[in-house]
Amino acid sequence: MARVIDGKSAAASVIEVVKAEAARIASETGTKPGLAVIIVGDDPASHAYVAAKSRMAKECGFHSVQHTLPAETSQEMLNGLVGAHNADPSIHGILVQLPLPKHLDSDVVIQSIRPDKDVDGLHVTNAGKLAVGDLDTGLISCTPAGAMLLVRSVHGDDLSGLNAIVIGRSNLVGKPMGQLLLNANATVIMAHSRTKQLAALTRTADIVVAAIGRAEMVNAGWIRPGATVIDVGINRLPAPEKGDGKSKLVGDVAFSEAARIAGTITPVPGGVGPMTIAMLMVNTVIAAARATGLRPLDF
Incomplete structure (x- = not known):
């Protein structure tokens, strides 16, 4: 019989390292790692995921921001919100919960996120860095x-x-x-x-x-x-x-x-x-360390 990997235990171990890293960043720079999560519409599964991500961000000691937008939100409004977080130095990671309502172009939104804040690792810059073996300067899905x-x-x-x-x-x-x-x-x-x-x-x-x-x-x-x-x-x-x-x-x-x-x-x-939520927290502290001039931990 196979050994069954306990993903919850493995994720908990990662989160303990993230908490320590978040505390180090705050102590050395006076800045908390910042994560902004944006959800559009009322898909129950998406709301459950976002709630779990926001809870974990707070548990890790992050500056956590959540935007819950109505299903009829326009592309222009969503792009504007992403742009505002791109320009906000207190936000180091931006996540737009997928799937988006059908009238919105998710690829346009994803590619508008600054690559250094793309904690989902979906921007073409981050995908390209991974493809050429650069695991040190990008963010991985x-x-x-x-x-x-x-x-x-x-x-x-x-x-x-x-x-x-x-x-x-x-x-x-x-x-x-x-x-x-x-x-x-x-x-x-x-x-x-x-x-x-x-x-x-x-x-x-x-x-x-x-x-x-x-x-x-x-x-x-x-x-x-x-x-x-x-x-x-x-x-x-x-x-x-x-x-x-x-x-x-x-x-x-x-x-x-x-x-x-x-x-x-x-x-x-x-x-x-x-592990997926744990690695989102990892990407956020990596992005925060880079943004504040610290060397990020290897995970």
């Missing part, structure tokens, strides 16, 4: 950064000689995850919904990162015995056993059967998810 910390907790910092597969090619997770694994010297296959013989390719991997958005798609037959399985998926399925209309969260991996084959595996919930 939070979910793959957190997933990579979990990989490193199993295999160490140097993945030389290990084969990895990333299933999913999104700009948010798949592509940056592949770059992080490559930068750590793994041999990486980037797979996706149109990859042929996907199960056979996955069976060759020592490290499997599932980020394709299909509930329990990766089953035990896809897993090489002893492999490390990192499940980034979050899918909601009906759970009639819990009562009428009830649902449950599952990942992209069929956990119970894959856990019998894998060496190490992350659960859903409680695996990569907690």
Whole structure:
């Protein structure tokens, strides 16, 4: 049976380091790390995520600002708010919660955030820095950064000689995850919904990162015995056993059967998810340290 990675415990350890770093920045510069979170509309899941992020920012000792805007907010107004935070020296990180209402162009908004304040790591400047192996001056997308910390907790910092597969090619997770694994010297296959013989390719991997958005798609037959399985998926399925209309969260991996084959595996919930918010806090203290002329910690 696989060792199950406790993402909550791993995230809590990261947060303790973030708190100490935030206190150091405040002590040495008189400035608290500042995080501004903007949410547009009334999507319940988005509001739950934003509330968790704002709570954690306050717990870390940040200057925390939250803007809750109505669904009918115009592109001009949203761009103006981002611009105001770009110019505000007390704000070191800006996060616009996605998805945005359909009438808003999310790419325009993301690319308008200053790269040094782009704590989601989605600006093309930060994506480009990661692509060329510059891990020292950019900001890395939070979910793959957190997933990579979990990989490193199993295999160490140097993945030389290990084969990895990333299933999913999104700009948010798949592509940056592949770059992080490559930068750590793994041999990486980037797979996706149109990859042929996907199960056979996955069976060759020592490290499997599932980020394709299909509930329990990766089953035990896809897993090489002893492999490390990192499940980034979050899918909601009906759970009639819990009562009428009830649902449950599952990942992209069929956990119970894959856990019998894998060496190490992350659960859903409680695996990569907690790491995502922790790495948002990490990016904020990194951005704050750089902005105040301090050397940021290595995470």
